[in-house]
Every structure is written in C-alpha cells, then in structure tokens.
Amino acid sequence: MNVPLYEKIWMWAAGGIIAAFIAIVLVTGVGGALQPPSHVETIDPTQVFKDPRFAHPAVTVDANGATVVAFGMMYGFTPAEIRVPAGKRVTFRMTSTDVTHGFLIVGTNANTMLVPGYVSQFTTVFQRPGEYLIVCNEYCGLGHHLMSAKLIVEEAKP
Amino acid sequence: MSDRTGRLALANLWVAILAFGVASAMALMQALSRAALDLPWRSAKMYYLSVTAHGTLMALVFTTFFIMAFGYVVAERTLGRAVPHRALAWAGYWIALAGTLATVAAILSGKATVLYTFYPPLKAHPAFYIGATLLVVGSWIWGFVIIRSYLAWKREHAGQPAPLALHGMLATVIVWLIATVGVAAEMLFLLIPWSLGLTKTVDPELARMLFWYFGHPLVYFWLLPAYVVWYAVLPKVAGGKLFSDPLARLVFILFIVLSTPVGFHHQFMDPGIPASWKLFHAVLTFGILFPSFVTAFTVTASLEVAGRAKGATGLVDWLKKLPWGDPLVASVLLSMLLFAVGGVGGAINAAYGMNAVVHNTAWIQGHFHLTVGSATALTFMGTAYWLLPRLTGRELELGLLAKVQPYLWFIGMVLFSISNHITGLMGMPRRIYDASYGGSAVAHAWRGLTDVSAVGGLFLFTSAAFFMLVMLGTGLAGKKSAPQPIEWAEPLEPVSPRAGLLDRYGLWTVVAVVLVLIAYAVPLWQHLQMQRFGSPGFTPF
Numbered sequence: 001m002n003v004p005l006y007e008k009i010w011m012w013a014a015g016g017i018i019a020a021f022i023a024i025v026l027v028t029g030v031g032g033a034l035q036p037p038s039h040v041e042t043i044d045p046t047q048v049f050k051d052p053r054f055a056h057p058a059v060t061v062d063a064n065g066a067t068v069v070a071f072g073m074m075y076g077f078t079p080a081e082i083r084v085p086a087g088k089r090v091t092f093r094m095t096s097t098d099v100t101h102g103f104l105i106v107g108t109n110a111n112t113m114l115v116p117g118y119v120s121q122f123t124t125v126f127q128r129p130g131e132y133l134i135v136c137n138e139y140c141g142l143g144h145h146l147m148s149a150k151l152i153v154e155e156a157k158p
Numbered sequence: 159m160s161d162r163t164g165r166l167a168l169a170n171l172w173v174a175i176l177a178f179g180v181a182s183a184m185a186l187m188q189a190l191s192r193a194a195l196d197l198p199w200r201s202a203k204m205y206y207l208s209v210t211a212h213g214t215l216m217a218l219v220f221t222t223f224f225i226m227a228f229g230y231v232v233a234e235r236t237l238g239r240a241v242p243h244r245a246l247a248w249a250g251y252w253i254a255l256a257g258t259l260a261t262v263a264a265i266l267s268g269k270a271t272v273l274y275t276f277y278p279p280l281k282a283h284p285a286f287y288i289g290a291t292l293l294v295v296g297s298w299i300w301g302f303v304i305i306r307s308y309l310a311w312k313r314e315h316a317g318q319p320a321p322l323a324l325h326g327m328l329a330t331v332i333v334w335l336i337a338t339v340g341v342a343a344e345m346l347f348l349l350i351p352w353s354l355g356l357t358k359t360v361d362p363e364l365a366r367m368l369f370w371y372f373g374h375p376l377v378y379f380w381l382l383p384a385y386v387v388w389y390a391v392l393p394k395v396a397g398g399k400l401f402s403d404p405l406a407r408l409v410f411i412l413f414i415v416l417s418t419p420v421g422f423h424h425q426f427m428d429p430g431i432p433a434s435w436k437l438f439h440a441v442l443t444f445g446i447l448f449p450s451f452v453t454a455f456t457v458t459a460s461l462e463v464a465g466r467a468k469g470a471t472g473l474v475d476w477l478k479k480l481p482w483g484d485p486l487v488a489s490v491l492l493s494m495l496l497f498a499v500g501g502v503g504g505a506i507n508a509a510y511g512m513n514a515v516v517h518n519t520a521w522i523q524g525h526f527h528l529t530v531g532s533a534t535a536l537t538f539m540g541t542a543y544w545l546l547p548r549l550t551g552r553e554l555e556l557g558l559l560a561k562v563q564p565y566l567w568f569i570g571m572v573l574f575s576i577s578n579h580i581t582g583l584m585g586m587p588r589r590i591y592d593a594s595y596g597g598s599a600v601a602h603a604w605r606g607l608t609d610v611s612a613v614g615g616l617f618l619f620t621s622a623a624f625f626m627l628v629m630l631g632t633g634l635a636g637k638k639s640a641p642q643p644i645e646w647a648e649p650l651e652p653v654s655p656r657a658g659l660l661d662r663y664g665l666w667t668v669v670a671v672v673l674v675l676i677a678y679a680v681p682l683w684q685h686l687q688m689q690r691f692g693s694p695g696f697t698p699f
Contacts (some may be wrong), residue, residue: 001404002651014451021444025510029437034459034511036426036434038656039375075696081685099696100362102427106585106600109514113428115362116279116693120429133486133600137518137587139209141280141698142202143592148598 008039037112037122045116048097053119065089072101072114075143082149085125085156087146091123102137113138126153163234165242168549170227173258174220175542175629178535181215182622186206189574189615191591192608198296205591206271207517210587213274214265214290216366217376217530220257222293224302224538225383226254229327231385233307235644236321242383246304248556254296260289263394271699273589275369278360281695284353291375292344294338301331302478319657322476323646324407326386329410333417334379340371340421344497352695359692363430364685370421371678380530384493384537388457392490393647394545396480398464401456402650407660409456413658414663414669416442419677426513428683434683436510442677443508450501463650485560489540492568493532496575500528523589524575536567539625546629548644552636556628563624570617577610 003011028034046055048071056077059068071078073096084090094103094113103120104111124151126132131137136147187208191200233241241247246394260358263285264270270282308320308328320328338417344365389406394400422439425431465476481487503525516522547554554560586593586604593608595601659665 001408003402003405007402007405007459009453010455013638018444018451021505021509022326022441022446025437025440025444029433029440029510034366035433036436036510036514037429038383038436040432040688041429042688042690045693046691048633068221074696089402099698100366101585104518104587109511111427111514111517113425115366115429117361117691118429120361133585133598135585135587135595138277139206139280139589141696142206142271142591142699144206145202145587145592145595149597156652 032043037120039121041119042117043095043119045097048095054095059083061085063141068092070084071097072093072103072136072139073097074099075147077149080149082153083154084154086126086129086153087156089123092121094120099140100138101140103146104135104137106135108132108135117120129153129155163230165547166244166247166251166431167227167230167297170223170230171542171545171549172243173255174223174227175213176431177219177223178622179626181212181220182619184212185617188212189612192593193612202591203699207265207268209254210273211265214261214387217274217390218290218293220634221380221534222254225330225379226297228383228541229304230552231644232327233304233484236324236646237307239311241303241307246299250296250299253299254293257289257292257296260285260292264289264396264690268610268699278349278352278362278365279693279695281697284350287345287349287353291342291350294342297334298338301335304328304331311589317657318655319661321646322403323386323390325407326410327384327391328663329414330379330382331381332414332663333375335618336418336670337372337375340368344368345625359694361427361690362693365603366425366428367685368683370424371418373424374421374443375417376411376648377530378535382509385409385453388453388490388494389647391541391544392457392487393460393464394645395484396464396484397460398460400468400647400649401463404660405456409449409452411660411666414666416446418670419673420446423508425580426510427517431681440508441508441676444505447501447505454498480528483561485543485564486540489536489564492564493536494569496528496531496571500533502524503528518588520578520581520586520588524578524582527571528575532571536564540564542629546632547636548642550633550636551638551641552632553639554628555631555636559582559624560628562652563621566617566621570614570621574611574618576615577607589643616622
C-alpha cells in the first residue's frame with residue numbers, strides 16, 4: 001500500500017500513543033496497583049437478609065483496617081452511615097437485595113456496581129478525614145435520585 | 159435513484175426523522191428537569207420515562223432507520239443497479255416499524271421505564287422487548303439485502319474491488335450482524351421468556367454481559383455510516399478528492415475486526431467478571447483508537463485537497479476556502495471537531511483506572527453526546543440535507559435554517575457536554591431526576607453547571623426544531639426540481655482495479671469471529687459454570 005510520508009509519520013505517532021496507553025494500563029493493572037472491582041462471588045438475591053455474610057450489615061474495625069458489609073435496596077444503602085478510619089485499608093463487601101444499583105463515593109474513585117446475585121468487593125484507603133456523599137449511580141426506579149448515604153472518615157486514633 | 163429503491167430509502171428516512179423529532183422533545187424535558195425548574199409536568203415518572211424514550215428513539219430507532227435508508231442509497235448508487243429482493247426489503251421495513259411502534263407504545267404508556275439499556279431485573283412490558291427484537295430482525299433483513307446487492311454485482315465484476323462507500327456499508331453490516339447476536343441471545347433466551355412469565359428469574363450479570371457484547375459494536379454501527387459520509391461524500395461536496403482510498407479501506411476492515419471483543423470496558427465496575435478478562439478487553443479497546451486516528455488524518459487531508467483546489471495557499475488558508483455555508487459540509491466539519499474531543503474522552507473511559515472516577519457519572523452522557531450525539535447525529539442531519547432533495551426531487555426548503563442549524567448544534571453541544579464532563583468529575587451521577595441529595599453541600603456545588611447544561615439543551619432543541627422544519631418543509635412543500643445526481647468522492651490516486659486483501663470480507667469476518675470467540679467464549683463459559691442465583695423481576699416505575 002502506497003502511504004504518503006506525512007500520513008506514515010502520523011500513523012506511527014498514533015501507534016506510539018496507543019502503545020503507551022496500553023503499556024500504562026498493563027503496568028498499573030498487572031502490578032495490582034489499579035484493579036477495578038472484579039470480585040467473583042455469588043449470593044441468592046432473595047435471601048440476602050438471611051445469608052450469614054450479609055445478615056449483620058455493619059463496619060468492623062481491627063488492627064489492619066476496616067471491613068464494611070453493606071447492601072443497596074430501593075432507595076437507600078444499609079447502613080446509611082458508614083464510619084471508617086483514615087489512612088487504613090478499608091474493604092467493602094456489598095450486594096443488592098432487589099435491582100441493580102451503583103455505589104459511588106463522591107470525590108473518590110470508590111465506584112462499583114451492585115448487581116443482584118453477586119457480591120461486590122474492593123479495598124481502598126481514605127487519606128482525608130471528613131464526610132463524603134455516597135450516591136447510587138445506576139437507575140433503579142423512580143426514587144433513584146433519592147438513594148444516597150454518608151461516609152465519615154475519622155482521624156485514626158493513635 | 160430508481161423509483162423503487164428510492165421509495166424504500168425514503169420510507170426508512172422518514173421514520174428516522176420522525177423518531178428524531180420525538181426524541182428531541184423528550185431531551186428538552188430532561189434538560190429543563192435537571193435544571194430543577196418548577197415546571198407543571200415535572201415529575202420523576204415523566205423524567206425517567208422521557209430518558210427511556212429519548213435513549214431508545216435516538217440510539218436505536220433514529221440511527222437504525224437512517225442507516226438502513228442510507229445503506230439502500232449506497233448499494234444502488236455505487237453499483238448502478240436497483241437492490242434485489244425488494245419485497246423482502248419492504249417486509250423488513252414493516253417488521254422494524256411494527257417493532258418500533260410496539261416498543262414506543264410500551265414506553266409511552268409507562269410500562270417500560272427501564273431506560274434504553276434495560277438492565278434486568280428491572281422488568282418492562284413484553285411489548286418493549288419483543289418490539290426491540292423485531293426492529294433488529296428488520297435490520298437483519300436489510301443487511302441481507304445489502305450483502306446480496308454486492309454479491310450480485312460481484313458475479314458480473316469478478317476480481318474488482320467494491321466502490322469505497324459500499325465497502326464501508328458492508329463493514330457496517332458485518333459489524334451489525336456480529337454484534338446483534340448478543341442482544342438477540344439476551345432477548346430470546348433471557349428477557350422475552352422472563353417478561354412473559356415463562357421463566358421466573360433471570361441472571362442480571364449474564365444479561366449485562368450479553369448486552370455489552372452488543373452495546374459497544376453498536377456504537378460502530380452508528381459511526382461507520384458517518385465515516386462513509388466523511389470519506390465518500392464530504393470530499394466531493396467540499397470540492398476535493400479523497401486523499402487515500404486504500405487507507406480508508408483499511409480503516410473499515412479494522413473496525414470489522416476490533417468492534418466487538420471490547421464490551422467489558424463498559425463493565426469495569428461490575429462484580430462477577432475476573433480482572434484478567436477486563437484487562438484483555440481494555441487492551442483491544444485501545445487498539446480501536448487507531449482507525450479513528452487514521453480517519454482524522456485522511457479526511458482532513460481530503461479537505462485540504464478541496465481548499466487547495468479552490469486556490470488556497472499557505473498553511474491554513476485552505477480551511478477558509480471550504481464551503482462552511484453548505485449544510486452538509488458544516489455539519490460534518492463541526493461533528494468531526496466534537497468527535498475529536500469525544501475520542502480523547504473515550505480513551506480516558508477505556509483506561510482501567512480512570513474509569514473508576516467517571517463510571518456512571520454525568521461525564522458519560524457528556525462523552526457520548528460528542529460521539530453518537532455529534533459525530534453520528536450531526537453527520538446524519540447534514541447527510542439528510544444532501545439526501546432528501548435527491549430522493550424526493552424537491553429543493554431544500556428553508557435553506558437558511560439548514561445553514562444555521564449545525565452551528566446551533568455545535569454551540570449547544572459544547573455547553574451541554576463540557577458542563578456534564580465537569581459535573582461528572584465532581585461525582586454527579588448520570589440519569590438522575592433531581593441532583594439536590596437532600597441539600598448536600600457536595601451536590602450543591604453541581605448547581606450552576608447543571609444550568610449551563612440546560613442552556614445547552616435549549617440550543618440543541620432549537621437546532622433540532624430547525625432540522626425538523628427543514629425536513630418537513632422540504633418533504634411537504636419543497637419546489638419540484640430537476641433531479642440532482644448522487645455523486646461519490648473520487649480518490650486522489652486511481653484505485654487499483656484488482657480486489658486485494660482489504661476487499662476479502664469473508665476472510666476478515668472469520669478473523670473477527672475468532673477474536674470474538676477468544677474474548678467472550680471463555681468468560682461466558684466460566685460464568686455459566688458458577689453457582690448462579692436468578693433474580694425475580696421488579697417494576698419500580
């Protein structure tokens with residue numbers, strides 16, 4: 001194929017940019033620093049309240065950090081107020097009791113879908129203490145815009 | 159145009175135009191609703207219903223019918239023969255139209271407020287799913303007729319390459335046929351039996367995987383016909399020549415190969431899909447940037463050829479020489495500008511880490527209104543100004559409105575899209591009726607920008623109204639004139655008379671299918687091996 005010189009330069013440059021994008025995603029992804037929430041675990045969505053994994057939605061704090069067990073349902077999150085320590089690893093384990101919801105902590109990159117029948121799990125660290133707004137970011141019915149909760153990141157106790 | 163194919167194309171075009179008109183009215187309601195104006199009809203029910211109607215009518219009905227109309231024009235006018243199987247083609251049209259009416263009836267009666275992504279376990283009336291499926295079935299018949307047109311021509315022109323516009327349209331058909339396997343499986347095996355009560359539960363994650371198997375190549379189904387216009391119509395109307403025919407062929411082939419095995423990049427935030435498979439799809443997603451980079455160069459170079467043919471000298475003078483007052487040229491040039499920004503945004507969305515910041519925020523609606531809402535929709539509107547007079551034998555009415563309309567769209571889209579990108583970065587979710595969150599201070603910071611978005615919506619609606627006036631004015635009252643020819647851009651250098659590797663559609667389809675199998679067969683198989691629990695349906699609307 002006869003490709004003019006300028007276009008050849010352009011195509012090599014485009015290829016180079018794309019290769020750089022891919023390299024960055026591979027390095028950060030395979031290195032494990034940046035993984036999207038991709039936990040694979042199933043649950044009966046009609047039995048969430050009885051399931052031992054979700055019967056007691058709450059935050060448990062130990063020496064290593066905190067674990068948040070929560071679920072979304074039309075139109076709120078349980079617990080509606082989540083307190084976690086700053087600077088510690090916080091693991092979220094969540095699911096939905098009805099339709100598909102989203103879970104976004106505004107101002108952070110903590111973002112996951114809550115799909116009925118599946119357990120979403122991810123681990124993150126909140127550096128800045130303060131109050132954060134949690135919103136549902138997947139349409140879940142006429143009250144979708146009312147579905148929110150509060151995250152309070154507390155100064156870690158010495 | 160032969161009368162018979164012309165009528166077929168026109169029938170499809172009118173459905174597209176009318177769907178666009180209704181969808182635009184729905185969009186105005188949403189834009190004003192987000193600005194929290196106290197309007198009498200404003201309610202959550204109306205808002206989510208209008209989002210569903212807007213998405214379905216724009217993304218599925220307007221695009222599909224427009225592409226079918228344009229496809230028939232391309233097939234007949236590049237090959238110089240009426241399309242075969244006309245009775246079947248008409249049957250496809252009526253099936254698609256009946257399906258559309260069923261889906262729209264379900265939405266407007268409030269029984270299918272599931273948005274155009276229709277994720278279960280939200281459960282719509284069966285007419286919604288069956289209607290959408292019939293629309294796809296009608297489009298399959300269209301695809302069959304386009305392929306048969308080409309094959310009939312090929313038998314008499316052995317060894318010759320297809321004209322470029324048809325090459326692009328064949329790529330569109332192949333992408334569509336591969337893509338719709340996913341949505342057909344979702345509809346036939348999961349959603350239709352479930353909505354009819356034949357099955358009790360559905361696996362929402364499996365449905366999402368099948369939907370996005372379809373949902374991403376869907377965007378190339380929208381984009382490739384626009385590329386056909388950019389490569390094969392725009393240089394001609396602008397007074398130039400196509401800079402490189404072989405590179406254009408390469409671009410369309412790359413889309414056949416790469417369009418489908420990338421769907422997981424819409425599901426980065428989903429549970430139930432291993433990170434390794436998401437990474438595989440992410441890498442291929444970046445690969446698909448390449449043909450659009452090439453397109454940016456080739457089309458711009460073709461425009462430079464046009465400007466220089468009109469006597470431009472110097473580095474950028476040729477830009478001024480382009481016919482910016484021609485509705486097709488203005489529409490396409492402005493849509494390309496917006497698409498350049500949208501393309502960069504797409505690369506950001508595809509980046510594994512950054513996706514977590516923008517997923518399901520207003521950023522996403524800001525993004526896809528630059529791509530499908532501009533690259534595709536604005537190009538299609540420009541194409542309609544060019545096509546309708548040629549199909550009806552009438553002069554374009556209200557030409558001044560047609561000249562202004564692309565610029566209004568551009569201004570509106572800049573206001574709408576920039577404000578939504580920013581509020582998205584600030585964490586505002588997409589698709590919400592009200593953004594106040596009980597007086598939250600964080601949410602309060604989004605105000606102001608939501609008003610800018612609403613002003614953008616007003617510009618866009620005015621633009622859409624101008625478009626509708628020109629279309630209806632031309633169709634109903636345009637002056638009869640001598641038929642104008644439909645002409646395709648000539649390449650700068652003569653095309654090789656021999657079909658080459660890039661003209662072997664069967665081969666590239668096989669490559670595409672193999673890649674799709676690698677990307678989807680294993681994760682789907684693994685998924686089906688898990689212990690899964692179905693979900694009953696919900697109708698919270």
